[in-house]
Amino acid sequence: MQIDPAELGAEKTYRLMTGIVVPRPIAWVSSLSAKGVLNLAPFSAFTFVSQKPPMLAISVGSKAGVYKDTAHNILNTEEYVIHIADAPLMDAVHESSVEHPPEISEVEVLKLATAPSERIKVPRLTAPPIAMECRFRQCLEFGETRSRLIVGEVVLIHVRDGLFNNGKIETEALDPIARIAGPRYARLGEIVTLRTVPQTSKS
């Protein structure tokens, strides 16, 4: 069959695309409101867009023209932390997506421990195996709903001891979670190692 996206409304298109682009890694983002409330929310429209310096992109949507707290906070303060959650944190990640008014901190609701960041003012969570301190670099808006693609530079990476060996992250030990669609998540399945393909330039 063929699907013409022009014939689908925004919600059906969202459901279709979140079923096609799978599995998606999850950026678990902490940010500070202008009043100093620590916000936390997951974003699975997430990838890295530059190697050096490392830069990450998240896509933040809007509802009825109102942007989510995360987008407001990042554009206001220009600082945020992207965490990578592991399987034991799956419930907390999911619960942190519940919409609260800006004056309620999801971090306090979920009783998650924090520590000060080194290079930015936004605190980081201590439970996730990876926390990346980020500085806002660029925001591009796309589509009829003006989704915001927010790009930030990673200025410091906190990695749980034992996870980074010989220049590489130990993926199985990281035990990352991924989002499928709706309330469905996945963990790593079988990992297959193929021969190293010769490269003309590093990619």
Ligand SMILES: Cc1cc2nc3c(=O)[nH]c(=O)nc-3n(C[C@H](O)[C@H](O)[C@H](O)COP(=O)(O)O)c2cc1C
């Ligand atoms: C696993 C997961 C991934 C999500 N990914 C996105 C995303 O990529 N973009 C987005 O706009 N919302 C996404 N959401 C929804 C937001 O997390 C949700 O709207 C949240 O309440 C936003 O919080 P905020 O207003 O505090 O920023 C996701 C939700 C879950 C559970």
